[in-house]
Amino acid sequence: APTFFTSAARAYTNAPGASSVTLGFNVPQSGAYADEGADELRAYQLAVKHLNGEGDGGMLNTFSSKALEGSGILGRRVEYVTGDTQTKSDAARASARSMIEQDGAIMITGGSSSGVAVAVQALCQDAGVIFMAGLTHANDTTGKDRRANGFRHFFNAYMSGAALAPVLEANYGADRNAYHLTADYNWGWTQEESISAATENLGWNTVQKVRTPLGAGDFSQYITPVLNSDADTLILNHYGRDMVNSLTQAVQFGLRDRVSNGKDFQIVVPLYSRLMAQGAGENVKGIFGSTNWHWSLQDEGSQAFVRSFGQEYGFPPSQAAHTCYVQTLLYADAVQRAGDFNPCAVVEALEDYEFDGMGNGPTLYRGADHQCFKDVLVVKGKDNPTNQFDILEVVDVTPASQVTYEPDHPMFAGGDLGTCNPGA
């Protein structure tokens, strides 16, 4: 068995002392996702405050579980270390290892890309600590690369497809020719697969799937062929900076003013990031996509979170911040309920756990793959934003039942959770 600390006569890796427990927040601090990482970090710091009984308590007040009392976790004060994933698998793992080996972190969380999430999740499995994934949307994280020690609260590409499809049908009809531009790496492919499957179910026709290099910058050479195809819908399987650029440029090439097959040409961005969408400016207006959470939601939990976050930092949180905050609370709660920091106990407490009051309605942490099942938001770029954060409006909430799939669904097949690993 892998042993990171043979000398420690403890039952599991990095067992906390009597007074404090250390969590590792591993977020991108450099590279294209640095702002998203910064927002995640803000959420983590807020979560730590709330766990330690400082501030207004945020979602602790609305959380369905009342195990947490604002006295740390199991009476230990919550401390944290931070690190830079640089949005690279290697760097993220190095950073996570240093949190585990040097700083004694018992749980690692964060990240803004699926590659990083999968890589760090595997590391945590080997090291015997819990990984609470941050923003990761690829099917693989809880599909083919699922691990017993890893948990994902964020939704995934399959869910995006399942949620978007009905809305697309309602707005654009069942007879469309879709053209996919896809970021040429793992996440892009799973999203392309999921979305095309969902739209083909509606009766849409997929005319072309084109892979574009990550960070291409100028996408013009991929957009002009769209003009000459018989497509009437462009689906951008891009995230972050690629999304900003490809969307901006698609609009620049007049796609939105185009009429094709007698229909108005449409663009769809299946996964939105509100933070990044600012970079696309005017161009997002009226464009459909999906998101895990949005600050304008009116439920109690969301409002409580937006309030604490907004008062602390002066602006509303992003979906990345939300998922990270929630993950931290969920972890703490699981430990509290289990009465033990042992990762295996935590796994047991989280598996098939149902909760509410965290902004997404009733949610299930499914034991079979460690994926959360909850409602998915379909959003649209807002036509008349009232301020710089008011970019998206929620047009539909797809109920969890419609986005639920079997653990061995073909898009998620091939994975094996294995057994939980407590280290030592």
Added chain:
Amino acid sequence: MNQMSTLRAPERPTEPAYFSVWDMHAYYGESYIVQGISLNIHEGEILALLGRNGAGKTSTLRSIARAGSPMVTHGEIWLDHQAVHEMGAHQAAQAGIALVPEDRRIIQGLTVEENLQLAQIAPPKGWSLERIYDLFPRLGERRKQEGTTLSGGEQQMLAIGRALARDIKLLLLDEPYEGLAPVIVHEIEKTLMQIRDLGITTVIVEQNAVAALQLADRAVILDTGTVVYDDTAQHLLDNKEMREEYLAI
């Protein structure tokens, strides 16, 4: 060694000559090469600077021209009442100093003509290109050729031509005959006499001491960075002892 005793002590002259160097010391990094050299030349005179390999002749010329290395740490250089020691290389050049370096330093990537034009960009302008081509017809024939592909002798002509393209007061020649065929040496000798007749003050470093002394008014011999002889050229030609000791002729 009576010549030694007639050496002027490095003592500041009250009235600087047209061109004078006073107690100049210079270093390459930490190697102390020019170890207190003083020179005095009247306007229009030619001074032959002689000495063995490594004696510091080139270093002295470069110091006077204010080239980047060696670093002059002490001393004064005066040319026509201008304090050259306070100048940078380009200012010294504008004040009328021209150095024809020992390795010629023809500029790569530039044609013969461009090499000459380059010399005329900064004031003051000297001979016209036509006049230079008249003096060295070979350069005229090859004016469009890249300077560094010229033969060794041609490069030497170009280097001298480049100096003449500027209006100069002091010409520093570092081994101008090196690598030249006897005919050309003769040509250049004639040119140097022409230059002397124009009244351009000249310092010439030359291994062919006889040739240099025939041209020169004064002679200075350097050894390990210090002046060991300073007198008229004629006296040196007559002084067998010094010639044998320092020049092997």
Added chain:
Amino acid sequence: MGILEVQNVNKRFGGLQALDNVNLNVEENTVHAIIGPNGAGKSTLLNCFVGRLTPDTGTVMFNGQSLIGRKPHEINQMGVSRVFQTPEIFTDLTILENVMIPAFAHRDGAFKLSPFAAVKAETAIRDHAEEMLRDVGLVDKRNMVASAMSRGDKRRLEMAMCLAQDPKLLLLDEPTAGMARADTNNTIDLLKSIAEARPITFVVIEHDMHVVFSLADRISVLAQGHVIVEDDPQFIKGNPKVREAYLGEAHGE
């Protein structure tokens, strides 16, 4: 049959006929001087011998083997060394290392992978290199970095480097240019003693007539890419063609 035979070599640079049907025959164990005005094509000819340039037409045979189309290092390995007109040395290395490199090349050939040998253990090579430095009078400066040498010293170093290879044919492009008269005389003596001590052939380009006439067994005069005269030294001086093209009227040495 000479050691170096050059037949009908032509070389053009654009519009310039740098070498115009050059024929040359260098006898073994002699000193063959090439003189001629600047730009006559002397260095170009030498470049054709060592593989720096390829003649447009013509043949160059060394010891019965053609040199045309061979790489510089191959030609050198055949026993041809060259001293350049502007010194080519390893400026960042010490003087001793500069001489040891050709000694290694001579012993080990064009390439030898010996990552675990130690230079300092190569006493034979070092002794040989030091001997060469002693010959040219640089042995006291052997640990100095070569870039800090004066020009005359660099020439001497390059000569030592070539000698360390024990070449059959040594090409010297103005070996004494820039040397003090005393050292020029030493160089003449050195070359003479080398020529006596071992079987070696010299091709010397030189403008210093004192050197040429002290050393040469035979002289070729090149002008405008063309060999105008080839003869023994005593006949060269008086040759009117040579006087006109090269020596000039006033030459009085």
Added chain:
Amino acid sequence: MFGIDLKSDRALMLVFTAAVLLLPLFAAPIGAGYPALMQFFVIFGIFAVGFNILFGLTGYLSFGHAAFLGVGSYSAVWMFKLLSMNVFPALILSVIIAGLFALVIGFVSLRRSGIYFSILTLAFAQMSYNLAYSVLTPITNGETGLQLSLDDPRILDAPSEGRLPTPDLFGIEMSATRTVELLGIPVQLNVGFYFAAAFLILAFWVALRIFRSPFGLMLKAVKTNQNRLNYTGVNTRPYTLAAFVISGMYAGLAGGLLACMDPLAGAERMVWTASGEVVLMTILGGAGTLLGPVIGAGVIKFAEARLSRFNESVVEGWFEWLPDSLAYGVTKVVSTFVGDGWHLTLGLVFMLVVIFLPGGLVEGAKRIFGFLGRRKERDDLEQVGSNLQGNPAAAE
């Protein structure tokens, strides 16, 4: 210096070995004493030492060396997946494959010199990276990186159940760590670290021998005057190619060791910034010096790993003792340079080192000791780069 005669290679080797072996002791107090980082120190040390054999000696600046590191890692992980978790087969394959890769790329790239060579190597590495990231995903597992899985064949090992195995040396796991208290500081002694450290020492010794060999002398000669070398009867191409392949194999070894410590190989290992990093390590420490690259690697990896860790609340902790108003300002200023501003510090370090210590850290240290110590001592140190260095008596 320090009473030790660094002029002797044996002494240098001894001091180096001791320093590497005692690293956990020195690293612990500065927060660097954990396995992951110390493994990085030695592994990137190997990478940089190898790079320096090419760059420091021949002056050929390769901007694609990370490709060999990446290839080494992929080879090792494949070996873990297919054959066995034993590190030796993995390392052997890493070195061989990286060497072959270097042979091909070097053969083509070395037809050019100077900047043209640099761009050729860069182009090859970028092609490798782009393909590894996308089209070659079946071999490289793309963005996520190649990792072990439960259903790997691993024909020599017993089937793994439930948990993934870790790389081992005939049963001793690389990840095994023992913590001992020394002077009140917990010092982590890790198998993987010592395993890699042994390789660093070996790699350093080989590099030292190369530096002192006629082969090394030829490489230095290539750097100063390739032209002269050709006219001296030396065929420079095989020399440069040999240096290229050797340094490629060093990189492959480093890549293989990375995979041994953490069995995942990501495509980012091959991207141009990764190649740039080893260039920076070498120059920062001092190109052409023996110790420089190792030190440069340590500095950069330390900055990357530790500076990003000091977030604002950590910095606040440092200045708690200051009066509140002052503490706030100081915290703000200091945290600009750490945490998510760690790149800024790195950039400044690069600039300051190269401005004030030309020649890199080692060169700078020599200079400083030169001013402090006697002149004689400095002369000794300057000799370290010479092939004739070693036993001075033998040189006379």
Added chain:
Amino acid sequence: MGEIVLQILNGLDKGSAYALIALGLTLIFGTLGVVNFAHGALFMLGAFCAVTFNALISYETVTLSETEVTAWGTALEIREPLLQSWFGDFGLWLVDYSVPVSILVAIPVMFLIGVTMERGLIRFFYSRPHAEQILVTFGLAIVLQEIIKKFYGANPIPQPAPESLRGMMDFGVWLGFAEGVVPYPTWRFVYFIFAALIIGGVFAFLRYTTFGMVVRAGMADRETVGLLGIDINKRFTWMFGLAATVAGLAGVMYTPILSPDYHLGMDFLVISFVVVVVGGMGSLPGAVAAGFLLGILQSFASMNEVKSLLPGIDQIIIYLVAVIILLTRPRGLMGRAGVMED
């Protein structure tokens, strides 16, 4: 057919950007002999000149609302654009045209940045090894980039083109195609024209003044040029300012095409080095030609027909072409002998 023309246009457009960056880079790199890894950062700074200018002219006064609150319970901010309230329609126009107008700001700013960089740092590195130049300029690039990140964050900041130049232009009708076959965004067309003007201007400046010759000479042998009475330092400073300005302007005008972020420079750095080297060291026309060549090839390699034959070719085409060109032409397209070959 329309597709091919469109891809050529795309290539020209991309090529314009590559050529402009490479032009500035080769002025410093191929001509002054300094390996300037901060050149991408200059491009990025140019882009942020546009961002800053836009931010300044769309400065808003903020008052806190007494009645309304935000979703998180703080008082709502009411923003009032300052410029419009002062200048009315002209203010609006200025905001609309902020990208092209910011050129006027970028020229002096970038020139000053270039001059400061040269005076304060680069000139101490002319005679240093290339390796040290790389280290110091790379360090500088990181520092500049982090400073921008500090002020503007990591996310891209959109800079729309002026309203009137935002649409499409039917380029095909000029070439005799049917209407609507070759539509092309107007702004990209503007960028192409702009690049052509800058390139032409720089060429004219270097050809019809002695400046170019002096700088070339100074690079080959600074000392000798100095000994000929020319203050080469001053010229180098100017040259650097010029190169920085060219890079900056390329960045300003590119912002509507690519929303700038702090990392923009690094993304262009490698490709611009490749372009310069493929063009040949020391050759300005080479750099420009290589820029356009690589741009066009990259566009063609991205066509579906090509990609289906050679998967992934669009990701490596630039490097592949670089390898092929450098192996067949030793000094790139038009390189001069001896420049940075050792």
